[in-house]
Amino acid sequence: MTPDQAFTRYEEIRNRLPAAPQGGDRVQIAGLHELADQVDVFVFDAFGVLNVGERPIPGAHDRVNQLRQMGKQVLVLTNAASFTRSQTQAKFARLGFQFTPSEIISSRDVCEAHLYRVSPKGQWGVIAPPGFSPEDLRVDALALQDNPRDYDQAGAFLMLSAAGWSAERQALLHNSLRRNPRPLVVANPDLVAPREDGLSLEPGYYAHDLQDRLGLQVVFHGKPFASVYETVERRVPNIDPKRIAMIGDTLHTDILGARARGWSAALITDHGLFAGLDVHRFIDISGISPDWIAPSI
The missing domain is CATH 3.40.50.1000 (HAD superfamily/HAD-like)
Known part of the structure; x- marks a missing residue:
């Protein structure tokens, strides 16, 4: 399936996905460090944001570590349900990311609980x-x-x-x-x-x-559906939802789900679904608009 075909299919099933408010200024930024005064919690998708397959994206380790040093909370919210909790932890460690178990929320864990x-x-x-x-x-x-x-x-x-x-x-x-x-x-x-x-x-x-x-x-269970966002919010209580930012590479999962929950959202363009494509065309067609757009985190 090509990215255009995937996007078309997401639009065909749009009525089955959560509804989200219009908006999102799609401000172009160079990286997530520019959002330090607007975001307290950075929630990362994995594929297309932190890694592509079994390879970490260049600079991703450094950016996550920089955000930690700035006093920001960092979490991973992944739809990769093939792995158990321990396997997921091991996968990120193998990729060079030192996330604690409490910093990783997988759709599989949330699903199993239901x-x-x-x-x-x-x-x-x-x-x-x-x-x-x-x-x-x-x-x-x-x-x-x-x-x-x-x-x-x-x-x-x-x-x-x-x-x-x-x-x-x-x-x-x-x-x-x-x-x-x-x-x-x-x-x-x-x-x-x-x-x-x-x-x-x-x-x-x-x-x-x-x-x-x-x-x-x-x-x-999984982005863009509510149960995984509810789980994240329980991990970071008393945080204004607008100061939680979902960082993802897809409009119909990462960005739509965050906006439906009242979170902020940043779209990463260079490594995932829209790599090499004009993302603004897809935003205009779908009406799903992130607050920020960056080539990489």
């Missing part, structure tokens, strides 16, 4: 990454692969990762849900993610395909 509300009993069929261990989840879980009976026996479904997912497995899930509608929960609402070799398809892409074809209701 699963019992959706289906307190029965087995969950999980769209999971390679190497997934059912014991890593707080519910009875089975990784879905190529056995149709596993799909039909599940009492509910959870999408964590699209790594290893295929059109054939998507068809198995679709047919099982068509025969017997059950809850579907998605821990990564992203349609795509930037990698070294282009954009990968993510769980949100497959979930919205099922919504289109079956009309089922899907429960999403």
Whole structure:
């Protein structure tokens, strides 16, 4: 999928995303240090902001450390739901970022905390990454692969990762849900993610395909949906929302979700979804406008 195709698809599903007020002055800045007098808490997306695939973005370590030295709180809010909490911590350490566990909020952790509300009993069929261990989840879980009976026996479904997912497995899930509608929960609402070799398809892409074809209701946890922003706010109580800034590379997840929550937002343009493109064209079409635009953090 190309960036233009991804943007078009985000616009097609816009009615399923949170509504946000108009505004955002899209002021061009050189880096986040220019916002020190306006922002107390910097909340970073990961892909396209701190790293691209398995490579840290040049200068990202230094900027995060500079903000800490300026007395700012720094957090990561990631939709990458393939990893457990310890794996996520290890990933950032491997990339050279020294975030503490309390500074990392993943959509997977938030999602797991809500699963019992959706289906307190029965087995969950999980769209999971390679190497997934059912014991890593707080519910009875089975990784879905190529056995149709596993799909039909599940009492509910959870999408964590699209790594290893295929059109054939998507068809198995679709047919099982068509025969017997059950809850579907998605821990990564992203349609795509930037990698070294282009954009990968993510769980949100497959979930919205099922919504289109079956009309089922899907429960999403992750940007731009409210539960992850609520979790961040509990980590930084008594902070004016306008002095919390989401730093991201996508309009329909990072920027839209922040604006819907009353936060400020900065769009990073040179390493993620809009790398090499005229971002103002996409802002004008979507009406999702950040407060600031920077090439990198």
